[in-house]
Amino acid sequence: MEIIFGLKNIGKIYPHPVITIGTFDGMHQGHQKIISQVVKRAKNISGTSIVLTFNPHPQEILTPAKAPLLLTTLDEKINLFKELKVDLLLIINFTQHLSKLSPADFVKGILHNQLKSEEVFIGYNYTFGFKREGDFHLLEQLGKVYGFKVKVVSPIKVKKRAVSSTLIREKILAGKVKEAGTYLGHFPSLSGRVISGDKRGKSLGYPTSNLSIEENKLLPPAGVYAVYIKLDKKVHKGVLNIGFRPTFKGKRKSVEVHIFNFKEKIYGKCLQIALVKRLREEKAFARVEDLICQIGKDIKRARRILSRL
Template structure:
């Protein structure tokens, strides 16, 4: 997959089958669009491409909003390539771009620069200044400018539309199974293993503290069953998101106890994939009660079928 930060870097004049949007999470609804895009490309001998924005436009329009995303840019690139996209445009949402009307965007970017012949958009997608671009505009312009346009229906699970917002809400409620079902894969968080207070090792549960990307959404505070990936190997783990209230902690930390593992992994990159929710964050009366609960969590994790 080729990745472009600027349209001027794209030199191929082979026509494109393209979709545009944020694609945060690259969830099953997005995958439906991607699969259709790839089929159209094969049928019509077109290259495939996705045009998305980085950073998220909401950071520009609502700078005080504490928006967290389902994907880092690297995760989004990985998923797009995994699903078979040929070209990915990661456009900065700068002042010039945000002032383009929907029609200007179609004429100047999609047609003149990218030579789009087939355009697919999601069921609720709008674009351009003041959201002036929509499916009706695309239908009107398609005849004049010589491209085809298709609007995808929403993908449903249990009669509910899948959306990035609904996935964020599920994660924020600790509903890992629901979030993963809509994503089509296990929600993951990556980061570097850093030094912590090392309290866990004193009670028989040494944990790896993970320094995560500040842009990435963390599920609600609590304990989780996770897959842990280190140096290409998979382990079972129990992960805690919280402030360690039992020992009067204040800073939010992400810590994982890795079952059947005893290696020094400081400064290593680690990925955890969330599989199930164990319980909310608890302030125990003392370390003895904490250890009892950790013993229970370890049994549940050990018996969990990955």
């Protein structure tokens, strides 16, 4: 997959561009359906599948106080786009100037003049341009002017509810990571680089890797989770703890993972964590011995859950 940051870095004309546009936070089943159709159509016409997305999230620029925490960071989204075999990922810096483009100027300047779009696939509720004034009907009208076709992709429904990033955020914030996964079509995830910690886990007999997580990343509630860990293309099993270590009266939130049967030093490495199931909430224990005993139970339960998948 080719990745281009910024419109000015497009250095050539791509054959028969088939395009979709969006923020794609979470890369849920609805997003995957649209992108898969773009990829399939591009292959059928010997064209180029193109995803046009924005960074940062538009609401971080337009309404910072109301901007949602992200289901997927930019790096996480890039990895998911690669898995869907997109030909070209075009990442546009979202600015106040861009937000003020009229729908007509957006289509003419970007979709037509720069990308030479032939087909554009959008979600059923897609809007674009200044104050979201553009919708499917306007895009279709502009497509007739500039020579491209528009295809609207119907929503994916799970349990009779349309899959959306907003719905998935609600599930994750409630700690329902397994349920969130049914809407996402993959496990909720987080990623971070391993940093130095206070080695508390090692002193308890269960060494952990502490992770540095982007500030705008949505995390589930404090607690213990059964997880998969991807490191250097290899997948491991483990338990993740999110919280403040109340047994030791911690005051700073931490994210740390214990990888089963693992002794390598991995400081500075990036780990990708797939959240499979929440095991329990965070709890303060009266004695350290009680905490150690509970960790053993958490690991035993996590092993049982992960062995069934």
